[in-house]
Amino acid sequence: MGRSSDILKGPEWANVRALYKSSGFTEEELKKPLIAVANSYNTVCPGHAVLKQLTQRVKEGIYAAGGTPVEFGTIGACDGVAMSHKGMQYILPAREMIADDIEAMIEAHRLDGLVILGSCDKIVPGMILGALRVNLPTVFVNGGPTLPxxxxxxxxxxxxxxxxxxxxxxxxxxxxxxxxxxxxxxxxxxAVPTIGSCAMLGTANTMCCLAEAMGLSLPGSAAVPAVYSRRQSIAFESGVAVMNLVNKNICIKDIVTKDAIINAIKVNSAIGGSTNAVLHLLAISYEAGVDLDIFEFGKVSMSVPHLVPMIPAGQYTLLDFYEAGGIPVIMKELSSILKLGGITCTGKSMEDNIRSVKNKNRDVIRSLDHPVHTRGGIAVLKGNVAPDGAVTKPSAIPEQALKFCGPAKIYESEHEALEGIRAHQVQAGEVVVIRNEGPKGGPGMPEMYKVMKVLVGMKLGSKVCVITDGRFSGSNNGCFVGHICPEALDDGPIAYLKNGDMITVDILKGTVEADVDFEQRKHEIVRKEKTPVQGCLYQYRKNVATASKGAYIATKES
Structure with a gap:
């Protein structure tokens, strides 16, 4: 019957049965597979406000299909609320905390299957990471985007x-x-008329789309708006689906294979997904035991043109994408370059899942021979500024800024950069360098979202380039390069740039270079001392891997 029966049968486990019965579970319920329903419902994050209702429907689906659901919660912080203050330091580290929560609860109680419910930026990958660690039959349910x-x-x-x-x-x-x-x-x-994850293709909706592209959620579910009744029926069907996986013993690592992850990278490029997908898919690869590095990610990504002009790389929203057919349709358009034979959470192959879908709006979802941009959605750059890689989003960069050369304007933090930009210190033609904001330096690798948005609003989005060892939001547009590795705190070249250094960013060539002899410069500059931290940020800084590996915390013996 599964793992839970090992601690529920016989007189030696009567104490466990008694504890369940004290919560109202019956003898018959305890003879069925116990299915974890892990959700991040809270009333802080609008993307998660719907999860209470969805959790109930998932549980009803599990009961209907012969299982017994047991529910627990985890944290779900909102990037938007945490933006551009100390709170943003906690957002990426929260991904690992969520994974720890799921691993601990599943293993402590020897549960048999898992449905994970989340919607937003680091919550979705955090839940997937936790699910991969325990490797049970798993279905992911997202809360859905807001209406625009x-x-x-x-x-x-x-x-x-x-x-x-x-x-x-x-x-x-x-x-x-x-x-x-x-x-x-x-x-x-x-701008935000309903609950749900943000209506554009930011990291939240990107990761929900990529979870579906990997086969972890039901076909067509990622883009259904949070307030639509279809969202409720999907939750019920997901409860039924997890029981099908339990009965067939199909676990999450059977679904999240190298082919599935490569498919997700290609879908991400085609839809113009978030740069944060690089961090998350690399971390997912690590937990799945899949060999993938950042440069392979970049090579695969740049081989796929941008096909869906969603905000911030176009005029459409997730609502338009949903109405056009969503992830099944974009995968059908990409079918000639995807590997669709792998198993999914339906118990069928991706090829079977998308066989009958039709494109309902070719202005929203283009074909491979009629792209929005021929360049890929995500690019990985390399050069003497970023010898271990850097990440940008060509689909969101104006044509005139795809190659940018200018003098450096150095800021030692996001806060300092925002003060300078608001004081009109930044001039057209400059390359704004924001350092000490990497996974260790931040710590927590804060987003430079507000910096880029303010510049775009000041009509400098294509006239200034921002480079940083921090990261960006999926909603950013303009000329920007993030994830510069090694970061400043790891003695990366970005730590030794000076005001006025000439920097060239060439997106199509895949380079980020400075006219600097960094070996000589290291003898000339005294680096900034790192700011002491405490609490969970101390542990994160001490243990986190570089952004070029996914900024995960190692969970395996090397």
Missing amino acids: GRMKEGNPYGGEYIDHSIIQQSEGALSQGSITQEEFDWIENN
């Missing part, structure tokens, strides 16, 4: 929809006098 706001006149994305990311961009426009305070207030109050 509507703004036809003066829409910076060129369409009729807006999302949360426009608000920070509008701060720059307000400071320039391009919009009034009244217009700014309207945007704040109308």
Whole structure:
């Protein structure tokens, strides 16, 4: 029957049965497979507010299919609320905390299967990492995106929809006098009209889409809006699906193979997904026991053109993507370059899952011979500034900024950079360097989201390039390069750049170079002392791997 029966049968385990019975479980329920339902419901993160309802429907599906659900919760921090203050240091480390939660609860109670429910940036990969560690039959359910706001006149994305990311961009426009305070207030109050993960293709929706692309969630489920009734029925069907996996003994590592991860990289490039997908898919590869490095990621990604013009790399939102057919349709469009024979959470192959789907809007989901951009959605750069790699998003970079050369403007932190930008210190043509914000340096590898959004709002998005050992949000656009490795705290070259150094970023060539002799420079510069940290950030700084490996904390003997 499974692992739980090992501690539920016979008089020697009566104490365990008694504990379950004290919560109201019956003898008959305890004879069935015990299925964990792990969710990150809270009322802080709007992407997770719907998870209470969805969890109930998942549990009903498990009961209907012959299992007994047992529910527990984990944390789910909101990147948007944590943006651009000390709180952002905790966001990426929370991924590992969530994985630890799931591993500990599953193993402590010897449960037989797992349904994970989450929606947002680091929660989704954190749950997948935890599920991979315990390797049980697993189905992922996301809460769904919010409906977008509507703004036809003066829409910076060129369409009729807006999302949360426009608000920070509008701060720059307000400071320039391009919009009034009244217009700014309207945007704040109308950009996010419902609960759900942000309506654009940020990291939240990217990772939900990629989970589906790997076969971990039901076909067509990733982009269903949070407020649609279909979201509730998907939750029920996911409860049924996990029982099918339990009965067939199909575990998560049977699904998350090298082919599945490569498929996800290709889908990410085609939809123009978040740069954070690099961190997360590398970490997922590590836990899945799959051999994948950042440069293979970049090579695969740049081989696939950008096919879906979603905000911030186009005018459409997740609602448009859902109505066009979502992940099954983009995988059908990419079928000639994907490996679709692997098993999925339906118990069938991906090829079977997408066999009958049809593209309902070819303006939203393009074909391989009619791309939005011929270049890939994600690029991995290398050069004397980033010998171990750096990450950017060609699909979100204006054509005129694909090659950028200019003098360095150095900032030692995101906070310092924001102060300088708001004081109009940054001039067109400069390369803004923000360092000491890597996984160890931050610590926690904070997003430089607000920096880039304010610059775009000031109409400097294509006139200034930002490079950093920190990272960016999936909603960022403009000219930017993140994940520069080694980071400053690891004695990376970025630590030795000076104001005025000429830096060249060439996206299509895949290079980021400075006209600097770094070996000589190391003898000339005294590096900034790292800021002491405590609590979980101390443990994170001490143990985290470099961003070029996925910024994970090792969980295996080397």
